[in-house]
Amino acid sequence: xxxxxxxxxxxxxxxxxxxxxxxxxxxxxxxxxxxxxxxxxxxxxxxxxxxxxxxxxxxxxxxxxxxxxxxxxxxxxxxxxxxxxxxxxxxxxxxxxxxxxxxxxxxxxxxxxxxxxxxxxxxxxxxxxxxxxxxxxxxxxxxxxxxxxxxxxxxxxxxxxxxxxxxxxxxxxxxxxxxxxxxxxxxxxxxxxxxxxxxxxxxxxxxxxxxxxxxxxxxxxxxxxxxxxxxxxxxxxxxxxxxxxxxxxxxxxxxxxxxxxxxxxxxxxxxxxxxxxxxxxxxxxxxxxxxxxxxxxxxxxxxxxxxxxxxxxxxxxxxxxx
Ligand code: R5P
Numbered sequence: 001x002x003x004x005x006x007x008x009x010x011x012x013x014x015x016x017x018x019x020x021x022x023x024x025x026x027x028x029x030x031x032x033x034x035x036x037x038x039x040x041x042x043x044x045x046x047x048x049x050x051x052x053x054x055x056x057x058x059x060x061x062x063x064x065x066x067x068x069x070x071x072x073x074x075x076x077x078x079x080x081x082x083x084x085x086x087x088x089x090x091x092x093x094x095x096x097x098x099x100x101x102x103x104x105x106x107x108x109x110x111x112x113x114x115x116x117x118x119x120x121x122x123x124x125x126x127x128x129x130x131x132x133x134x135x136x137x138x139x140x141x142x143x144x145x146x147x148x149x150x151x152x153x154x155x156x157x158x159x160x161x162x163x164x165x166x167x168x169x170x171x172x173x174x175x176x177x178x179x180x181x182x183x184x185x186x187x188x189x190x191x192x193x194x195x196x197x198x199x200x201x202x203x204x205x206x207x208x209x210x211x212x213x214x215x216x217x218x219x220x221x222x223x224x225x226x227x228x229x230x231x232x233x234x235x236x237x238x239x240x241x242x243x244x245x246x247x248x249x250x251x252x253x254x255x256x257x258x259x260x261x262x263x264x265x266x267x268x269x270x271x272x273x274x275x276x277x278x279x280x281x282x283x284x285x286x287x288x289x290x291x292x293x294x295x296x297x298x299x300x301x302x303x304x305x306x307x308x309x310x311x312x313x314x315x316x317x318x319x320x321x322x
Contacts, residue, residue, distance in 0.1 A: 006086070007303050008051055012060035012076055014069040015277045018093065019059040021292035026300060031056075035072065043075050047083055055303050056085040057128070059295075062096035062115070063276040064255060070096065070115065074122040081123030089126040089302060090119055093275035093291060094223075094251045098133035101140075116140035128298055130275055130291060131222050131250040146308045148298055150250040150273045150291055151178075154220075155185060157271055157289040163216040163246055167191050169208065171233035175221050182220050182248075191217075193233045205232045213241035223251035224272070227258035231265035238266045251275050252286075259283055 011019030170179035191210025252272035
């Protein structure tokens with residue numbers, strides 16, 4: 001890749017390994033910055049190199065601890081704007097609060113829109129994100145958003161894992177579009193778990209619409225948070241006669257009892273991308289697929305003012321349909 005004169009990539013503290021991997025793919029050094037906490041845990045941040053007129057990218061997923069990571073991103077953007085960077089792209093591999101994207105009852109906030117406003121007001125000129133929970137979140141920003149899909153990266157790994165004549169299963173009706181996109185590219189059949197909500201915080205799964213008996217099942221979702229949905233789906237797939245179950249998701253938020261649930265569920269493999277770091281507690285059968293090369297290519301193209309959607313040539317329309 002070309003080393004742009006004014007190109008700089010920085011990282012907050014949310015996921016420095018991903019930023020280092022991106023820079024390694026691009027053949028550039030990671031920008032120097034000092035980030036510390038004051039005794040009261042306010043953030044003290046200083047960029048240690050000249051960024052005047054530069055095309056700057058800040059890598060920071062807003063994963064847990066969500067508010068620390070989000071504020072650090074805002075502070076970083078503010079710093080770069082005041083240091084006269086020409087362009088500031090917030091590289092947000094995982095965009096937190098994405099599930100709060102509508103006012104579906106009275107007297108509730110739309111936090112996804114609030115976060116978009118904060119990032120814009122801080123001074124970002126562009127956002128680069130992966131698998132936003134809902135594609136329309138792009139419209140919450142009045143700055144350009146480049147929206148990437150982890151699907152090609154994850155599908156390559158699924159093929160490597162050797163799933164035999166798989167059927168792609170969505171853990172709920174809401175995930176059907178994503179599952180269909182996987183099914184189309186893998187030329188596989190599609191099935192959907194029939195999840196029923198019985199109270200505000202309880203759901204039951206009793207059935208699968210589609211054929212899984214004697215087949216390898218690839219369960220796909222955009223994120224695993226508490227892992228309730230996906231492990232229930234894995235269990236019902238096994239009960240209905242699935243041979244092997246593979247769990248695939250872009251964002252492994254893994255909060256609450258998620259790791260224990262994943263360890264206890266009957267899946268062979270838990271395949272996650274590295275949009276969120278999994279350094280501490282992680283599932284025993286975790287396989288990671290890195291989005292670093294994808295982000296490196298996207299950053300390079302943005303810097304050169306080249307098309308980003310062409311990274312998904314062939315599958316681009318399906319991706320946009322999701
Ligand atoms: C829901 O709309 C998402 O796509 C995921 O299915 C959901 O967030 C997973 O949550 P959990 O892991 O807590 O069941």
